[in-house]
Amino acid sequence: MSEPSGSPRHAERSKLVDRARKLDAGDELRAKREEFVLDDTVYLDGNSLGALPRAVPARVADVVAREWGELRIRSWTESGWWTAPERIGDRIAPLIGAAPGQVVVGDSTSVNIFKALVAAVRLVDDDTRDEILVDATTFPTDGYIAESAARMTGRRLVPVAPGELASALGPRTAAALVNHVDYRAGCLHDLPGLTAAVHDAGALAVWDLCHSAGALPVDVDAHGVDLAVGCTYKYLNGGPGSPAYLYVRAGHQERFDSPLPGWNSHADPFGMTAGYVPAAGAPRGRVGTPDILSMLALEAALDVWDGVRIEAVRAKSLALTDFFLECVEAYVPKGRAESVTPAAHPERGSQVSLRCADAAAVMERLIARGVVGDHRRPDILRFGFTPLYVSFADVERAGAVLGEVLSA
Structure with a gap:
């Protein structure tokens, strides 16, 4: 579901898309993405199974x-x-x-x-x-x-x-x-x-x-x-x-x-x-x-x-999850999903979990639209952020698709 050009929602998305582009441009780890076998799917399930490295x-x-x-x-x-x-x-x-x-x-x-x-x-x-x-x-x-x-x-x-x-x-x-x-x-x-x-x-x-x-x-x-x-x-x-x-x-x-x-x-x-x-x-x-x-x-x-600093991984992980929470706030209708992941950085891993009443059905629709996470019964949507290959553009797209699915 696309928003009319010039609408407040369209303007908000344009801002987030632009921010994602700038964040990706400044990403210390961006070259690592090329070392994995990926497609046009937004893969946010690396906390269950990581993507395939090309060398394997x-x-x-x-x-x-x-x-x-x-x-x-x-x-x-x-x-x-x-x-x-x-x-x-x-x-x-x-x-x-x-x-x-x-x-x-x-x-x-x-x-x-x-x-x-x-x-x-x-x-x-x-x-x-x-x-x-x-x-x-x-x-x-x-x-x-x-x-x-x-x-x-x-x-x-x-x-x-x-x-x-x-x-x-x-x-x-x-x-x-x-x-x-x-x-x-x-x-x-x-x-x-x-x-x-x-x-x-x-x-x-x-x-x-x-x-x-x-x-x-x-x-x-x-x-x-x-x-x-x-x-x-x-x-x-x-x-x-x-x-x-x-x-x-x-x-x-x-x-x-x-x-x-x-x-x-x-x-x-x-x-x-x-x-x-x-x-x-x-x-x-x-x-x-x-x-x-x-x-x-x-x-x-x-x-x-090789050549990766774990401190850089952590910094990007927090930036990715922060940005995802921001996209959820911008795109998801109020009351449809609630984060159960701590907002404070020292208390957050590298995933965001959202409580959603129809989590299983929602995740099925997300996967059908190219955004892959998973769910845990009865009502948890899980999104894992692997800093070596997840981009900020991936995050923005995932938030936008989630918003559209939960608005339907």
């Missing part, structure tokens, strides 16, 4: 045809397959503010949460600390895994809203599992403050970084995070089902006791001995044979981060 298809083709097809078993050594989990972990490390040797790639986010949480309780090694606190607003899998970890370690699971976590901590707390960014509303939780509070209570902090790594600074080393996990298929663009990663702070690695001691984490994996002796450092977080095809696709995808 050729790399995967080479892995399949040459490394697997020709070298075969020799590729474990000659192509570096065996060391991929730590090598790729070291490439992810700067994106979460970690020094080398503390991140290992492999398994799923769920499996790594289980490893991290059970290991955290074992690191505390105090039977009087019989509670595990978990973010009550967490992604469901985190809660399921935490409940199982609590049963396995003889602890009681205590769900707590992130805003109440500090006051819930006490002498019975062994560990706390918290999401850095709320997956529904996009709220950014206070990682430095909550980590310090957990430590003051004598417990360990485990963070889920799925919705923050690659979108904003995390600085796990600087803030004393004990263990952290994250996926790689969202803002890191590793592809569907790409392997997750596990961060274990260097000071904890010697005592890190994984509940899944597979042969890949053995100090002498090819010794095939009956007794388990854990490897030193990050490899201790490995379990079984690495999923090489998806792991090496991820490694190629990480090339898009």
Whole structure:
């Protein structure tokens, strides 16, 4: 639905279109967009699945045809397959503010949460600390895994809203599992403050970084995070089902006791001995044979981060989400959608979530018109903003189409 030329609404859109053009012209990251496979769709679902980096298809083709097809078993050594989990972990490390040797790639986010949480309780090694606190607003899998970890370690699971976590901590707390960014509303939780509070209570902090790594600074080393996990298929663009990663702070690695001691984490994996002796450092977080095809696709995808400052990513993320909220205010009829994402920058991740009564149907209409986000039942529209490839022109178009759909 177009507005007549000269109407107030047309004039307002002209201003926003012009602003988008100027913002794109001054964007430090604008050249990165060319490193992705994109079309004329406005893709705002990178918080679920990142776009395909252009370097990946050729790399995967080479892995399949040459490394697997020709070298075969020799590729474990000659192509570096065996060391991929730590090598790729070291490439992810700067994106979460970690020094080398503390991140290992492999398994799923769920499996790594289980490893991290059970290991955290074992690191505390105090039977009087019989509670595990978990973010009550967490992604469901985190809660399921935490409940199982609590049963396995003889602890009681205590769900707590992130805003109440500090006051819930006490002498019975062994560990706390918290999401850095709320997956529904996009709220950014206070990682430095909550980590310090957990430590003051004598417990360990485990963070889920799925919705923050690659979108904003995390600085796990600087803030004393004990263990952290994250996926790689969202803002890191590793592809569907790409392997997750596990961060274990260097000071904890010697005592890190994984509940899944597979042969890949053995100090002498090819010794095939009956007794388990854990490897030193990050490899201790490995379990079984690495999923090489998806792991090496991820490694190629990480090339898009060459030369990128995470501070620039955060600055653009905030500018994109600010501009989207401005477009929503300008284009969407009053009362049709309400932002549930914090307006304050320190409390916002890299997404905007809108409460809308008919969210599922609205998202279907948006996708049909080339604006791709997603929804969470019953009434949340989610829009993720990946700074490496989302433009301000994309944002303006998304806001305008949303306004037209909600005006129909």
